């Protein structure tokens with residue numbers, strides 16, 4: 001699958017940008033409200049610190065008045081004003097300290113909550129979702145979105161909120177004194193904020209979203225190539241991969257430069273508008289003074305107030321762009337939270353308790369992807385009695401693996417139902433269905449953890465004696481005990497430090513320990529040498545005892561001794577019976593496949 005099918009470029013549609021903005025802000029506010037005490041500390045601190053800044057110009061104006069009048073009447077309150085300014089300054093410091101401490105803890109809590117929540121959701125997304133999304137992109141969406149939430153919290157609560165507060169309070173104070181000045185400040189502020197919002201949302205944001213989508217693609221391409229490094233090496237394709245990445249990085253650079261330049265242009269325009277507003281306000285108070293409607297203290301108040309207001313507003317455009325960028329960076333993360341898991345447990349679903357292991361597929365219909373595509377299975381019926389050993393056979397792509405995925409409810413069927421011991425697996429919890437089925441896959445996946453942890457993955461409470469017993473039954477104990485660190489040996493990423501046969505036997509030991517009544521084995525021995533194959537085969541024979549077993553067989557010699565063989569062709573069961581019964585049909589697909597493999601074996 002190419003990266004383009006996995007991550008399409010973002011739309012430049014402003015309506016979509018607005019929806020994203022609302023969705024992300026709603027998400028952020030809901031997260032902040034989960035921690036009401038920290039939120040109250042932060043907002044309380046912000047309120048105190050900002051009010052002290054708003055009141056300071058008032059006292060400064062009074063101070064100038066006092067100094068001016070003192071000359072005339074010999075009395076003044078200058079010392080009171082200085083004490084007031086000191087008290088305001090101290091309150092401002094304490095308020096800021098409270099808000100910074102509050103936001104530090106609030107952001108950390110919210111980030112923790114988002115990271116763990118996103119991981120929990122991604123783990124529970126359906127196999128379909130995982131098949132359609134790059135692991136690298138997902139990791140990047142989560143980490144980038146989590147850090148963007150930190151920036152969003154800082155910018156909104158410590159910068160934009162105080163700015164709004166300063167504007168509202170100074171407009172009110174000014175308006176009560178001189179209506180015209182209040183109106184002027186209100187109109188200027190509305191125009192300034194509107195300009196910032198329009199520039200940011202309509203001009204900067206679309207470019208920044210596009211740059212982000214290329215950033216995600218860059219991460220995905222890196223992860224894809226690094227994950228498949230063995231294939232790259234084997235094909236001597238390093239240069240091809242270099243060129244592929246260079247093409248993506250080139251597009252990313254162009255898109256990113258465009259987005260950054262738009263940010264700079266927008267900030268410059270906003271700075272110009274702020275300058276005009278400042279000059280307008282100062283000119284207005286000077287005119288009032290010239291007409292005798294303002295004294296020296298008033299002029300000092302307006303001058304100081306404009307410095308405070310402009311100090312707050314100076315970076316508002318940049319802050320709105322930061323909010324916009326954070327919103328874009330959180331967009332994909334928020335969608336992860338909004339997206340349904342794909343395969344869901346019904347509300348209050350009970351756990352499945354398998355006692356027999358009787359499997360039935362009743363009129364099952366299923367197809368991958370959208371409903372419109374031709375289904376793989378239509379009206380599939382199978383009855384697999386408890387304790388039987390069944391081989392699933394058929395050409396590549398005929399649906400053998402899909403059948404076992406449906407049994408684990410990794411996908412939901414479109415029609416019919418699948419039952420285990422008479423219980424529809426869609427009515428019980430997915431976890432209980434999956435833990436009732438032990439899987440030995442063709443390519444076992446191991447965690448980069450110790451051998452002990454890998455074997456006990458399905459039953460973390462297993463004792464060391466049980467783990468060692470499972471390893472013995474799986475013919476794995478000998479090689480493990482020869483390792484210097486025994487069961488504590490770390491296996492390397494995806495188990496790369498073990499051979500194919502050793503990985504298989506660890507997977508078999510895992511299945512022994514899980515003690516599930518149903519066993520699904522994807523024929524595992526095809527890539528092993530004969531000694532490894534013999535060890536794996538013996539272990540599998542032991543594992544099959546007393547269980548209902550489905551074996552996906554690629555080499556038909558594996559299924560000869562099984563109770564029953566089901567042959568698939570294009571999602572249909574075309575033959576069903578014992579080896580002897582199927583071999584007795586010379587026109588049958590099984591007979592044909594068997595003859596083909598026997599011929600290959602002879603010619604090899």
Ligand SMILES: Nc1ncnc2c1ncn2[C@@H]1O[C@H](COP(=O)(O)OP(=O)(O)OP(=O)(O)O)[C@@H](O)[C@H]1O
Pocket residue numbers: 128131368369376394395396397398399400401402403
């Ligand atoms: N996640 C998926 N999304 C879309 N199509 C899929 C997916 N997985 C499998 N298929 C398609 O479904 C069909 C059945 O695949 P399945 O893996 O069940 O075949 P199989 O019989 O196990 O083949 P093989 O013997 O090669 O493993 C194939 O055409 C395959 O391309």
